[in-house]
Amino acid sequence: SPDLSQPPSVSVSPGDTATITCSADKLGSRYASWYQMKPGQSPVLVIFQDTKRPSGIPERFSGSNSGNTATLTIRWTQSTDEADYYCQAWDSDSVVFGGGTKLTVL
Amino acid sequence: QLQLQESGPGLVKPSQTLSLTCTVSPGFITTDGDYWSWIRHHPGKAPEWLGHIYYTGTTYDNPSLKTRLTLSVDTSKNQFSLTLRSVTAADTGVYYCARMSGTGNRKHFDHWGRGTLVTVSS
Numbered sequence: 001s002p003d004l005s006q007p008p009s010v011s012v013s014p015g016d017t018a019t020i021t022c023s024a025d026k027l028g029s030r031y032a033s034w035y036q037m038k039p040g041q042s043p044v045l046v047i048f049q050d051t052k053r054p055s056g057i058p059e060r061f062s063g064s065n066s067g068n069t070a071t072l073t074i075r076w077t078q079s080t081d082e083a084d085y086y087c088q089a090w091d092s093d094s095v096v097f098g099g100g101t102k103l104t105v106l
Numbered sequence: 107q108l109q110l111q112e113s114g115p116g117l118v119k120p121s122q123t124l125s126l127t128c129t130v131s132p133g134f135i136t137t138d139g140d141y142w143s144w145i146r147h148h149p150g151k152a153p154e155w156l157g158h159i160y161y162t163g164t165t166y167d168n169p170s171l172k173t174r175l176t177l178s179v180d181t182s183k184n185q186f187s188l189t190l191r192s193v194t195a196a197d198t199g200v201y202y203c204a205r206m207s208g209t210g211n212r213k214h215f216d217h218w219g220r221g222t223l224v225t226v227s228s
Contacts, residue, residue: 003152004152010215013193030211031211031212033214033215035215037147040219040220041215041217041220042110042202042218042221043202043204043215043218043221044213045215045216045217048107048208048212048214048216049163049208049212049214054216086152086153088153088215089211090211093166094155094168094169094215095155096152096155096156097152097155098152099151099152100150100151100152100207
């Protein structure tokens with residue numbers, strides 16, 4: 001099983017808020033990043049260092065990390081947000097990823 | 107906008123060697139603080155970090171692959187490469203190259219290639 005645990009799927013209606021979690025022991029003491037992956041496209045970094053957004057990423061995307069859980073929040077979800085989302089952190093000297101969450105915008 | 111492009115064979119026979127190259131443009135692969143990475147992904151599973159390399163040639167490998175993996179960099183061509191020996195069906199997947207930025211455990215992958223599908227099959 002992956003080192004970081006994510007729910008396999010999250011479904012929301014357009015305009016709603018999507019919340020995707022990533023859990024591991026003491027994850028809050030590490031930095032979490034989040035990636036959006038769509039078939040046939042380059043993955044996109046949407047959040048790094050827990051809360052920071054790269055340039056070009058809408059303010060609708062936000063992140064937090066505390067305790068054992070990092071959270072990606074997408075407000076006013078749009079159909080274009082439908083994708084797989086993966087969290088990533090460091091474990092000692094290795095990079096680890098979560099198993100991914102498929103976000104469906106119904 | 108930084109672009110990364112993977113190249114290499116899409117089909118490799120079991121027990122043979124997989125070689126992939128990533129070309130970086132525009133800019134320079136020698137930029138201080140940038141690390142050049144390989145990640146592979148089996149759909150439906152967690153992406154797997156394979157390793158990364160600095161332009162000086164210093165490498166950081168996933169311990170699970172250490173004995174089979176070699177990373178190299180060619181600064182004159184703005185390219186970095188992956189060689190994976192003795193492949194099996196378990197090495198099938200989409201291979202991405204990416205730039206890693208940041209410091210310490212703040213490092214993250216801020217630019218990715220589109221990925222290339224590698225199938226290990228006879």
